[in-house]
Amino acid sequence: MELMLVIAIIAALASLTIPAFGYFKRRSQDARCMANLRVLHAALSSYMSDHAQVWPQYPKNGQDQDDNAQAKWWYETLKPYGATRKTWLCPSHPTDYADELDEKNYDFSYIPTAFDPDPNIAYQYRQPWLIEFGGFHEGSKANQVMPDGSIRKEENPAPPSR
Numbered sequence: 001m002e003l004m005l006v007i008a009i010i011a012a013l014a015s016l017t018i019p020a021f022g023y024f025k026r027r028s029q030d031a032r033c034m035a036n037l038r039v040l041h042a043a044l045s046s047y048m049s050d051h052a053q054v055w056p057q058y059p060k061n062g063q064d065q066d067d068n069a070q071a072k073w074w075y076e077t078l079k080p081y082g083a084t085r086k087t088w089l090c091p092s093h094p095t096d097y098a099d100e101l102d103e104k105n106y107d108f109s110y111i112p113t114a115f116d117p118d119p120n121i122a123y124q125y126r127q128p129w130l131i132e133f134g135g136f137h138e139g140s141k142a143n144q145v146m147p148d149g150s151i152r153k154e155e156n157p158a159p160p161s162r
Contacts (some may be wrong), residue, residue: 109134
C-alpha cells in the first residue's frame with residue numbers, strides 16, 4: 001500500500017513537471033539560435049577585417065537568384081571564418097537535418113542584409129546584419145543581430161515560406 005502511494009505521488013509530480021520540459025526545450029533552442037547569430041556576426045566581422053571593412057557582396061549576375069544558390073554562396077564565403085552549415089540553421093527551423101549534408105540543399109534560417117560595397121557601411125547604420133526569417137521564438141518574434149553583436153527580438157519581417 002505504501003509503495004502504491006509513493007508511486008502515485010511520483011506520478012503526480014512527474015505530470016506536473018512534464019509541461020516544463022517543452023518550455024525548457026524552446027528556451028534552449030532560442031539560446032542556440034542566438035549563439036548561431038553570434039558566430040555568424042563574428043564570421044562577418046572577420047571577413048570584413050580581411051577585406052578592408054567591406055561587406056560581402058553577393059554576385060548579382062541574374063542567373064542564380066534562387067534561395068539555395070544564395071545560401072550556398074553565403075555558406076562558402078563565411079566557411080573559412082568558422083560558420084558551418086549548422087550555424088546557418090536555427091534549431092527551431094522546421095527542416096529535415098538529414099538533408100543538411102546534401103550538397104544540393106543549402107537551407108538557411110538567417111537573411112544577411114544587403115549593404116553597399118562601401119567601407120565601414122555595415123557599421124554606420126543601426127541596422128541588423130542578420131535577421132531570422134522564421135519567427136520560431138516567442139510567437140512571431142525573430143532574432144536579429146546588430147552591428148555591435150547584440151541580439152534583439154523584433155516582429156518577424158519575413159514569415160517562413162514553407
